[in-house]
Amino acid sequence: MLWNEELSERKMQILKTLIDDYIKTAQPVGSRTISRKHDLCVSSATIRNEMADLEDMGYISQPHTSAGRIPSDKGYRFYVDNLMQVHELHHDEILKIKDAIELKINEINTLVRRASDIVSTFTGYASIALSPNLNKAVMKSVQVLSIDEKRVLIVAVTSGGVVYNQIVRVGFEPDQETLVIMSNYLHEKVNGLIIERIKFPHIDEIQKETGIPIKLIVPVIEGLKQCLQDIDDSALIMNGITNLLNHPEFSELPKVKELFDLLNDQYVIKQLLNSAMSKQGLNFQIGSENENEIMRDCTLVTTVYSVGDTELGTFGILGPTRMSYSRVFSTISYISKLIDNEILRILRDE
Secondary structure (H helix, E strand, O other): OOOOHHHHHHHHHHHHHHHHHHHHHHHEEEEEHHHHEEEEEHHHHHHHEOOOOOOOOEEEEEOOOOOOOOHHHHHHHHHHHOOOOOOOOHHHHHHHHHHOOOOOOHHHHHHHHHHHHHHHHOOOOOEEEEOOOOOOOEEEEEEEEEOOOOOEEEEEEEEEEEEEEEEEEEOOOHHHHHHHHHHHHHHHHOOOHHHHHOOOOHHHHHHHHHHHHHHHHHHHHHHHHHHHHHHOOOOOEEHHHHHHHHHHHHHHHHHHHHHHHHOHHHHHOOOOOHOOOOOOOOOEEHHHHHHHHHHHOOEEEEEEEEEEOEEEEEEEEEEEOOOOOOHHHHHHHHHHHHHHHHHHHHOOOO
């Protein structure tokens, strides 16, 4: 059944008015409220009859014994897909967002963390993000540096300026010349290669080519492999989780505890964000559309940030189903474009 075949123009107008009002007040909306606040050119009785039809169709529901109605998940979905008027960011809001993100940050992870913080601040909800999965990034440089007589530091830098390091223990104190030879050898082997395609020669071959003792080669190669593993793992970034407490939907302690426990489960949240990587544009998962039972009172909004056709990561917003959808849409859409532009700048400036 097509949406526009099920609802008349008047029903859509009443549904939009009811949802807009409920988003602002968090209070059930009655026919008198709609008639009094909004010029729909119909009587309160007519509005009441239309609301009864909307309830029968599953777009709104009556909480407890309240005379008013609230949107259902089906109602919110129709609103987002058909009725929502996109909020236009004010000029001062645009300037604040641009000033916060366009700080000439030269490292992609830092950029994404900054953007996640801004999203949370501007929407008043929780923001969650996955830092870039850089297994398709290019290795830029590798260095092996001395820390003390028993430890060395391995520093790996990828395209985008992302730095990973690993401290390893060695069986002797290598001299500076040995470390330079090791650094140059590794740099020659990995520089310009895509991370996921990097393979190392056998230890004996490295020893033969460089003359470096095996007791240094083994821990350094293992340390560099760990750096590459860290590069392949996207970090979970969260901001503004306590913002959820400002909304009446999260006033019950048991419900809040369940949700916060879920948000602390990095595996589950990463899976949620990873699943969004295959979706285009801005995606809204509203209430019962979320597979996890604990999120049935929430809406998760996600989008992918990328360079060209290469998707790097995901970020999104988590809030109540009574979310200011139009503001969220405009904020996350604008910030997403800024992130893509800034990532291009970072890569171009290398």
